[in-house]
Amino acid sequence: MSKKDEFYVGYLDEVGTSTRKRLKRFVVAVLLLVLVGAGIFAFSQRPFKNSTFELTQETEIEGIYHESPYPMLKVNLVDKQFKNVILLGFGKSNADPYLQDIKAMAGDIMNKKLKVKGNLIYYNGKTLIQILKPENVTIVSDDVIPLLPVKTVGVDIFEGEVIDPKCYFGVMKPGQGKIHRSCAVRCISGGIPPVLATTDDNAISEYFLLTDLEGKPINEAILPFVGKNLRVNGVVEKMEDWYLLKIDTKGIVYTHKTNVYAANNSCQSDCASLHFREAFARSH
């Protein structure tokens, strides 16, 4: 067959030489595209955080249960050092369904010592635990241990993003920003405490559990603001290793800061934003 006359019919076996050559070249081009495409797409991903979700490993922790206003366990680390571990349920839900049994059995569990088994989630000094079964929550002692001291720090303005701590501190990468917004909305709508993640100019992050002005959960009202860059003002309180921020959603302003990628900095306890340092200084 002459080059011009080559005519391919799929169900016949013969393929002209020129056609065959052209097809081979096309396949080579496709393979090149595959290599280059995969390389570019894979390489062009932003760095991921070194956050951890122990999906397949269960850990038992013991501590004092409190709701401030979100369910937490105050765990004694070393003498007089405490960590408040946020309690979470399965999927995009809070711990409430898993605490019902023990509440029904033991009555008021507020400020009592509990033992909880679950999967740890941790990053940047913050820890959370996912509870999968009501049986994994047991009461250790009926003694009521006095309430936590909550210190008022002052009033201040912060810039950052409202995230759901379950994904942000470990389950998802990225657990923030536009890609993750829908998921964060689902999580917070499902009862997971909303957290304001701030990052200062030195890429140092601080986190604030958000509540309304009365210190009550704010899950519903915060939903439209989740996953966006915001300027938020409110009353800062400190409860051991967590800050609380009491806010009125009416005062929230959108900002256009693009840098929400908290890189792999690990800042332990008290390194707050610059704003925050000032506020801290003022209040003391």
Added chain:
Amino acid sequence: MGLDYQWVLWNKHKKTYDKVIVFSMLLYILVFVGVTLVFKPETSIETLVIRAFGSLAIIMLHVILIIGPLSRLDSRFMPLLYNRRHLGVSMFIAAFIHGGFSLFQFHALGDVNPVYSVFTSNMDYNSLTNFPFQVLGFLALLIFFAMAATSHDFYLKNLSTKTWKRLHMLVYLAYALVIMHVFLGAFQQDSYVATALLLAVGFLVVALLHIVTGIKEVRKTKATKALLEDGWLQVCQVSEIEEDRAKIFTVEKERVAIFKYNGKLSAIHNVCKHQGGPLGEGKIIDGCITCPWHGYQYLPHNGQSPPPFTEKIAAYRLKLVGSQVYINPVALAEGTEVTPIPCNHE
């Protein structure tokens, strides 16, 4: 074309084609996973799956979209078109894995149905930067599903070629949706210039190839000239048509292919009953007009597929004055016998 429908009428070419598809897809996933594990080892397995398959699907979509114009510009690409449906179904599978994982990861296990969540978790429909990009991906996936599900010839027959064709033209809408999905979604947060550039170049290539093909197509189709008595239209000289091939003309807004074979001329409607392939770009093989796309065959003198097949195409009457060919613009009923006109000039 077959009377019984089988899942796939396998033949040597389809097998080779599918091997290349599977190999390329595996290679893509391997390279993506490899590069990620080396350079971004802190990723999570779900993100790895979502991104590997999402980016694979969009690259495959580009390949699918350039095959059409390429094979019209150069018939040696035609074999790529022959089994393109397998490429389409494979692309749908990749997109489905991406969409399915995303749907599960970001929307499931919450307080509402995941599909409801796709549409309602982000209500910023009036903002570009905040737009709920997942909705765009979801709609595109629905289109790909409809196309993949109806890609079999069984549906082609039962939906009628026209409806089927319209459905499959939605691929361009889906392409637009996917591009927006990526630029309003992932690229708002997580992109480097390189990926954006890759997709921009991809878009330009697809668009340019379509434009060039469109222009060529228009040029290739000859307008018919002056009227002869009784409405006959002057088309061309006998010598302008190659042996066993055709020339395409627009007659009363329809395209008609005039074939020359064995010293005879015949004219039939240019549109293949299968998927609307351009018969005039086909060839006479074993005495039958053979469609360039998938090889459906028609007898030139009556537009009927040889038994046991039953497809019928409209035929046209021709007339020769000297070496000048004329056509009667009235399409005859599909499958009407028309005596071929002899043209023994060369």
